[in-house]
């Protein structure tokens with residue numbers, strides 16, 4: 001398999017001009033030997049800043065959300081066309097924090113993914129069960145339902161998206177899924193993808209949820225874990241670079 005792994009940072013609602021400058025410069029300087037794709041998904045006001053800082057490097061730029069609408073009277077929204085103007089390659093869609101705090105449904109997440117693709121942006125579609133769902137033995141049912149919602153994308157193949165499995169109970173909690181727990185879900189997602197496309201092997205399925213410099217290598221050693229979506233550890237250049245190094249091994 002010659003597919004490149006992807007390590008994507010999700011800064012969430014963190015950063016300021018000064019801190020971003022130092023962080024991106026350090027990441028760009030430290031990732032020269034990376035053999036994986038690397039991106040940072042930054043708050044919208046910082047897209048222009050990070051676009052300039054990454055110029056000439058292999059660091060890709062991502063957004064944390066995208067409107068499902070093409071444009072018009074949607075106060076507060078940011079369109080895919082606007083993101084493209086800033087060189088955005090990826091947009092996270094359906095992060096659990098947006099599902100939870102902004103009521104995003106499976107159907108809306110699918111619309112956002114379609115709009116992103118229509119504008120040449122690769123959606124990073126996030127799926128994952130809550131602790132209550134896991135404890136009730138519903139993990140498989142929940143992730144399959146979330147995946148099924150995005151598997152048919154109007155003229156686009158699901159192999160054009162990146163999938164991120166992020167168990168909600170592992171996000172920001174320091175409680176990582178074990179490599180075996182993550183692999184189990186990744187494998188079932190791969191099987192689900194294979195039923196929809198001949199290119200299931202090409203899809204990058206990322207793990208997210210307290211992935212850090214210490215646990216990245218063991219997670220990435222799993223056959224169906226193709227990279228990471230990194231929250232907290234992506235805000236610290238040395239940690240993020242160690243994860244990139246683990247994905248380049």
Ligand SMILES: O=C(CO)COP(=O)(O)O
Pocket residue numbers: 010095166170171172173174208209210211229230231232233
């Ligand atoms: O939500 C995440 C990435 O999108 C994971 O966040 P943490 O790495 O901070 O747990």
